[in-house]
Amino acid sequence: MEDVDAEMNKQEFNVEEWIAQGKLGRHETFTPRYGWLKKGFDAVIENNNIFKEPDAIEKLGVGKNMVSSIRFWCLAFKLITVDNRNEIVPTELGDKLLSDNNGWDPYLEDEASLWLLHWQLFVPPFEAVSWPLAFNRCNLWSFDSKELSRIIYSAAQAYPNLAKMSLNTFRRDASCIIRMYEDMEEKDSEIECPFTQLGLMHRAGEKYHVSFNTAPKPNLPPLIFAAACFSYVASYLSSRQKTISLQRLAFGINSPGVxxxxxxxxxxxxxxxxxxxxxxxSLVNVLGSLQLHFNESPEELYFEALNKYYSGR
Structure with a gap:
């Protein structure tokens, strides 16, 4: 029992440390748009200094602030990363998902890929820390942008680096979160954010209010969900740990259930x-409690699950 408690404390400390180091407010108020992630990824493949180039606006075909936003979202979704030479390079996930050379889903035509990318926002390091704060700390049945901003602002006060940020920064993040996920019937198809398809938020009774959708997600494939579970274990638990309870997977900080x-x-x-x-x-019953048991490393299982899903479509 002491070992279990120690692992839980390690996990919670690890998550808190990552949150404390998180970044926010770098999306330039833009939600990720159709085509942006592929555009940004391909540009990095061609020139890993593209976002520093004076002609990036012309090459990417968007405005200056949009160039910064594309860079931000590609980093936040873990499609690209900054290496130890301070150069932007593709990640393994980015290459497997978006590469023109046998990528799983280069143009993100499968909703499963959107679920996978949504999960990446909760994998450390956090380029968009307001997302974990919102999904973990907002327990209201319905809320508007101002209420959500107050919740994440209040939660951020526990972390010195985040507490330095102004309330307006959190307001912009809260607005972006709602616009990114709210399932709206009428939207301009040219600027629509693809993540509205996930149905994670829907309109509530009051004007401008939304609710998290806690109903079953029929467009979430089991293998994608399982991959998120393996990623969660790999990110937050000891490499020596071979089991995790379903309760932790459902209710833990940044868990797939949350x-x-x-x-x-x-x-x-x-x-x-x-x-x-x-x-x-395997799933095993231990004293009436279901647990997930690993016969392989979670890191290996993560990519095995994704390969299995995309190869079987």
Missing amino acids: VFKLPETAVGHYLSEANKDLKGF
Whole structure:
């Protein structure tokens, strides 16, 4: 029992440390738009200094602030990263997902890819720390942009680096979060954010209010959910740990249950379904509590699950 408590404390400390180092307010008020991620990724493949080039506006075909936003979103979704030479390079995920050379889904035509990218916002390091703060700390049934900004601003006061930021910065983040996920029937197709398709937020009764959608997500494939679980374990738990409870996967900080807004029963269902197609893990009942047991490393299982999903489409 002491070992379990130690691991829980390690996880919580690890998450808190990552949040404390998180960044915010760098999206230039833009949600990710159709085509931006592929455009940014391809530009980095061609020239890893593209975002510093004076002609980046012409090459990317967008305005100056949009260039910065494309860079931000590609970093936030872990499609590109800054290496130890301070150069921007593609990540393994970015290459496997968006590469023109046998990429899984280069143009993000599969909604599963949007779920996968949504998950990346909760994998450290956090380029958009307001997203974890909002999904973990906002427990209101409905809220508007101002209420959400107050929640994430209040939560950020526990972290010295974040507490330095103005309330207006959090207001811009809160507005971006809602516009990114709110499922609206009428939108300009040219500027629509593809992540509205996920249905993670919907309009509530009061004007300008939204709610998190905690209903089942029929467009979330079990293998993508399982990959998120493996990623969660790899990010936050000790490499020596071979099991994790479904309760932790459902309710832990930045857990898949919290990120995808799913109850514990749905977590078990998704993993059971994924286990039909993917070996290397199992669900075991320990004293009436379901646990996820790993026969392989979570890092290996993460890419195995993604390969299995995309190769089987």
